[in-house]
Amino acid sequence: MRNVQLLSETVRLLVLELRNKALFRSIVKKYPNVPQYVLRDIFRGDDDPVFAKFNRLTWRKKVLEVNPKDFSPNTLEKFKARGFGERVPDNMYVHNDKERTAVQQKVASSRSAGSNEPVIIIDRVDGYDLWEGWHRTMVLLKTGDNGERPEEWDAVKINAWVGSSPRKM
Numbered sequence: 001m002r003n004v005q006l007l008s009e010t011v012r013l014l015v016l017e018l019r020n021k022a023l024f025r026s027i028v029k030k031y032p033n034v035p036q037y038v039l040r041d042i043f044r045g046d047d048d049p050v051f052a053k054f055n056r057l058t059w060r061k062k063v064l065e066v067n068p069k070d071f072s073p074n075t076l077e078k079f080k081a082r083g084f085g086e087r088v089p090d091n092m093y094v095h096n097d098k099e100r101t102a103v104q105q106k107v108a109s110s111r112s113a114g115s116n117e118p119v120i121i122i123d124r125v126d127g128y129d130l131w132e133g134w135h136r137t138m139v140l141l142k143t144g145d146n147g148e149r150p151e152e153w154d155a156v157k158i159n160a161w162v163g164s165s166p167r168k169m
Contacts, residue, residue: 024039024040027039030055031052031054031055032055033054033055033056033057033058033059034054034055034057034059034163035059035061035161037118037120037161038054038059038120038161038163039054041120041131041132054163056165057122057163057164057165058163058164058165059161059162059163060161060162060164061118061159061160061161061162062159062160062162063114063157063158063159063160064121064128064157064158064160064162065155065156065157066128066141066155066156066158067141067144067150067151067152067153067154067155067156068084068141068150068151068153069127069150069151069152070127070128070155071127071128071129071130072124072126072127072128072129073126073127074129075127075128075129075130076127076150076151078130078134079138079141079150080150082094082134082138084138084139084141084142084145084150085097085101085104085135085138085139085142094134097135100135101135101138101139103135104135104136104138104139105139107136108136108139108140108143113156113157114157114158114159115159116136116140116158116159117133117136117159118133118159118160118161119131119132119133119136119137119158119159119160119161120132120133120160120161120163121160121161121162121163122162122163122164123162123163123164123165128162133160136158137158140156140157140158141153141156141158143156144156
């Protein structure tokens, strides 16, 4: 009986995986302007309105030279609230935060500037909005800490997919 249950569960998971792959292929076709790297990050198994917003953007993979002041006030406030990876505020839950930050510190120390796994950024009128890659970005930005206020830290290189609009959002 146990073997039948395991087989049944395995088949169920395989069917779900095939459905998700088919759905992802249809999303890729529907939103051709969004890089697959970005789509994979926002793919949740449904046709999220975020896809349509992201499809209107022009996407370029590039190495940015930035410091915290280059980010939107909203993103900068989140960086500061988290102490650039040193803490998680009480009103925020980040799964395995300390471990993930430690991993990114280790990765950052072993790679050359700008060779990180890409983060996902939206270029807005008020600065860059960080969509994905918070641990990587905070760790990398902290390498520019020169003892001044974060807005005055040295610029660092960050590999990113950047979505921008002719009319910045």
